[in-house]
Amino acid sequence: MTASKTSVGTGAEVLRPHAEDAFADELRALAQADDRPRPAGWLLSPWAVSTYLLGGLLPDGTTVITPKYVGPRRIVEVAVTTLATDRALLLLGVPGTAKTWVSEHLAAAVSGDSTLLVQGTAGTPEEAIRYGWNYARLLAHGPSREALVPSPVMRAMSEGMTARVEELTRIPADVQDSLITILSEKSLPVPELGQEVQAVRGFNLIATANDRDRGVNDLSGALRRRFNTVVLPLPATPEAEVDIVSRRVGQIGRSLDLPPAPEGLEEIRRVVTVFRELRDGVSADGRTRIKTPSGTLSTAEAISVVTGGLALAAHFGDGVLRPADVAAGILGAVVRDPASDRVVWQEYLETVVRERDGWQDFYRACREVSV
Structure with a gap:
């Protein structure tokens, strides 16, 4: 039928x-x-x-x-x-x-x-x-x-x-x-x-x-x-969420002639990590309590952030997804209430992101768009 x-x-x-x-x-x-x-x-x-x-x-x-x-x-x-x-x-x-x-x-x-x-x-x-x-x-x-x-x-x-x-x-x-x-x-x-x-x-x-x-x-x-x-629950593990984001970004990217998502897999993991930590109110290692913003920071929003970043990389960069391409999208997703959410985001950057090994480029990119 x-x-x-x-x-x-x-x-x-x-x-x-x-x-x-x-x-x-x-x-x-x-x-x-x-x-x-x-x-x-x-x-x-x-x-x-x-x-x-x-x-x-x-x-x-x-x-x-x-x-x-x-x-x-x-x-x-x-x-x-x-x-x-x-x-x-x-x-x-x-x-x-x-x-x-x-x-x-x-x-x-x-x-x-x-x-x-x-x-x-x-x-x-x-x-x-x-x-x-x-x-x-x-x-x-x-x-x-x-x-x-x-x-x-x-x-x-x-x-x-x-x-x-x-x-x-x-x-x-x-x-x-x-x-x-x-x-x-x-x-x-x-x-x-x-x-x-x-x-x-x-x-x-x-x-x-x-x-x-x-x-x-x-x-x-x-x-x-x-x-x-x-x-329907949120993805149970970071790996599962990275997999979901990568698949959907790949599908959307092909329809828009954007670079393949695997080229930016490291940035996808970072976006997912940031969203999960702010959602859960605790850092991935469990050592730092984090204030949660007013937004949902869902997997769908992570997909949107990464897709927007890929578009920036394709049209204004070399096609490879980098921290500067996703920083503005993350800021827009996190800071929904300019008064309270901006404080949450700044505190998260300084207490978690700044101290994380290998995240200095990401920290600087986020600081630049947050000023």
Whole structure:
């Protein structure tokens, strides 16, 4: 089963292909090698979906599946298994824990289409989740199926696909609750037409939420019960985080024709070390307590800092990532509150970075942009 997608463009290579397009070869190879049972409407078996996300070697030994998510295997297995049941999936975590990334790749592997997406904001209307109307047709001919504009969720229900709702807790509570009937009854009433849309087998929904948004628009108990919640943690070790940053920077860099990330692996390790120490409130050796800034300093922000540094190195340097290329990006990520965060950053530079062997170039570069 596949869904039709319409893209508007000039025919040139897009800046960021959807997951199902960027990794079409891997998905095709997995589908051909996949001899395990597949839930109704799924393009791959749960085993193959997990392999697609976590990476691995196909049984024939000829095709390598690249990891899309670096983290505990059991988390991915639970998420995939949830989608094979009648419960929706809620991916919860602090900013930068790859919730959106995992959501997109899950939808791509399960349904072959990751674009049935509702982006949650404070202004998201109920129509974005249920349906809207083509008002020209509505005024001319009255309520009809032709005048109805289906939401991504309605389309997923009628086609047996996976819908995605990003930043669920950013959506107003009364709009959130429009999901309750959809998730419990697997139907969407259209009272204007005296009809309903019933979900086809294969339909499910993946939502993401930032646990820093607690108290913004908390989920009602009734809605939360419709989800199985999977918490995505921050990378457990510095090595894992360096691996994640290197992979994503490499992917982004190739699309932007930037130098290969391995050329700056030492600086990637430094960025990751700085972010982890400031996040954890203690130096890597455990000897120095550190004040934490107001920002999250997530893996996603580390990826942004390194990508920006590579762009500087490519366009204003010799293509090799150096301390001066990442210093300004780190300062921008750390100092969100100019009053308090600047003090935290200066103290960290003087008590930790300045005294660290082999970090003098990095210390000077950071001092220069911090003045």
